[in-house]
Amino acid sequence: MHIHILGICGTFMGGVAALAREAGHRVTGCDAGVYPPMSDQLRALGIDLVEGYGADQMALRPDVWVVGNVVSRARLPDGSPRYPLMEAILESGARYTSGPQWLAEHVLHGRHVLAVAGTHGKTTTTSMLAWVLEATGQQPGFLVGGVPVDFGVSARLGTGGQFVIEADEYDTAFFDKRSKFVHYRPRTAVLNNLEFDHADIFDDLAAIERQFHHLVRTVPSSGRVIVNELEESLARVLHEGCWSEVRSFGAAVSDFTAQGEPGGFDVLLRGERVGRVDWDLSGTHNQLNALAAIAAAEHVGVAPAQAAAALGRFRNVKRRMELRGESGGVRVYDDFAHHPTAIRTTLDGLRRKLGPAGGRILAVFEPRSNTMKLGAMKAQLPWSLEQADLAFCHAGGLGWDARDALAPMGVRASVADSIEDLVAQVVPAARAGDHVVCMSNGGFGGIHARLLQALSAR
Template identity: 85%
Template sequence: MHIHILGICGTFMGGVAALAREAGHRVTGCDAGVYPPMSDQLRALGIELIEGFGAEQMALQPDVWVIGNVVSRARLADGSPKFPLMEAILDAGAPYTSGPQWLAENVLQGRHVLAVAGTHGKTTTTSMLAWVLDACGQQPGFLVGGVPMNFGVSARLGEGKAFVIEADEYDTAFFDKRSKFVHYRPRTAVLNNLEFDHADIFDDLKAIERQFHHLVRTVPASGRVVVNGLEESLTRVLHQGCWSEVCSFGSAVSDFTAEGEPHDFAVQRNGRPVGRVQWALSGVHNQLNALAAIAAAEHLGVPPAEAAAALGRFQNVRRRMELRGSVARAGGDITVYDDFAHHPTAIRTTLDGLARRLGTPRGRILAVFEPRSNTMKLGTMKSQLPWSLENADLAFCHSGGLDWDAAEALAPMGARAAVAANIDTLVQQVVQAARGGDHIVCMSNGGFGGIHERLLKALKT
């Protein structure tokens, strides 16, 4: 089969492309601004990439067109279609489907699907779960919205019955406004946490809770719903109806709990010690992610002690507090990290985890971030930014492209916050403020203009 993927360079659609290629299909694709690292990974797999969404691609005549949710029926100012290829596909009556639907029909059918959903931690927890199953001999397939360092790839078919997938609540495609995860029909569903997000497509938290309940409805009676016992929103989801075994984690009365610091803790099952996790990760959020992965792996027969031991060898995911480099200075090295945090809660948990790991006394934490997600661009959560940055000694915000006043939003932080409309000015601000022993955390769900390397270069001069 020949499939042509529109929007192939996104992490999810790129993963679909890699799985299709591994399954023996001919895969081609297109995107606007075909960009690395996904473009490099796809070309290494022998996948032809085309720049743009021109209608001339109809000449490829694939068996099916797979449509990413970057594609819409939008029109440009002159009235012409923004995605002429999509218009040509519709005019021709050619066969098309969404990425999640293609995945469900061609990869997930007949597998034990373990789907990891939640506002935060999906990528990390999916990676943890895939690693635990792999380390315990189950050879799972997986599709992750990032690159787990234990595997070096974001997706593989796997030889075992298990398939672990990051289950996103964002909509499927312009013609299918359901959340992606309703297509996956998991036997094991992880509900990691749930907050308001994606303000561009959801009106309120209740609307997202409804989508999460749609996921719960698809889990069979013999399945398991692994749920964060600390989240009132998830309690409301389950109160709408649940027909499967529920296994909770995190709260004092949950099935799985942790005793100890996030980097070294005992895992307890119904109050009884069943394993210990000792690793390089930090933050209570990662401790909770670990409990979720252990509870999900147990559903496939992995003893918690073995799962905990495997997590001791977990190497995290690229762009999750990834060390990008350090520069020697009097008073200690200045260290630069890259993190994907793009929501106020994610920013706060990232900085809290670093502060806990460093202990006291410690060097300063400098938070450098850009509000780049659709929700943050809309300004829906701007009032939460000072709260999210409480653990930062200094904060630097890239305000370029925002329709709201970042300086006003950060005013409660006083002199601890600075704003810059372009990356060059932002780099100058950070370099002028930095001193020996500082920890600089760059947070964005995009490339952030290569700020990590630019900071390291500027700090060396």
């Protein structure tokens, strides 16, 4: 089969492309701004890429067009279509589908799908679960919205009967406004947490809870729903109806609980010690992620003791508190955190790991997600940055006043309208022993390398 993917350089669609190519299909694709590293990864797989969305790509005549959710029916100011190729596909009557639908029909069908959903921690928990299954001989397939260090790739078919997938609540395509995860039909579903996010497509938290309940409806009675019992929003989701076995984690009365610090803890199943995790990860959020992965692995026959031992060898995911370098005694990290709660848990985890005498934390962040750009959570930013000694915000392109939003932090917060100005603020403020945490869900203008270069030149 020849598939042509519109929006191929996105993390999810790039993963679909890699899986399709591994399965033996001919894969081509297009995107706006085809650039490394995704372009290099795809071309290394033998996937031809086209820049832009020109209608001349109709000459490729694939068996099916796979449409990413970046594509819309939007028009440019002059009235011309933003995506001429999509208009040509619709006019021609050619066969088209979404990435999640193609994945469900051609990769997931017939396999035991383990899906990890949640506002935060999806990528890390999915990676943990895939690693546990791999370390215990299951050889799972997986699709992750990042690159697990233990695998070096974001997606693979695997030879076992299980497939682990990051289950995103964002919508599927312009013609299918359901959440992506509704297509996956999991037998094991992790509901890790649930907060308001994606203000560009959801009106309120209740709208997202409704989508999570749609996911719960697809789990068979012999399946398992694994739920974070600390989350009232998830309690409301299950209250709407659940027809499967439920296993809980997180709260003192949950099935799976942890005893000890996040860096080393016993795993308890209904109060009985069943394993121990000793690892380099920090933060209560990762402790909870581990419990979710252990509960999910148990559903496919992996004993909690085995899962806990495997997690002791887990090396995390790129861009999750990834140390990018050190210069002049200043350590620079890269982290994907962009929602206020994720920013707070990331900084809390580092503060807890460092201890009171472990050096200052300098938080460098950009409100880049659609939700943050809309200003829906700007009031939570001071709360999210409480553990930072200093905070530096890149405010270029925002439609709201970052200086006003960060005013409660006083002199601890600085705002810059360009990456150059941001670097110029951070470097003089940094001193030996500091930890500079750069947080964004994008490339952040290569700020990590710029900071390290500027620090070494001072």
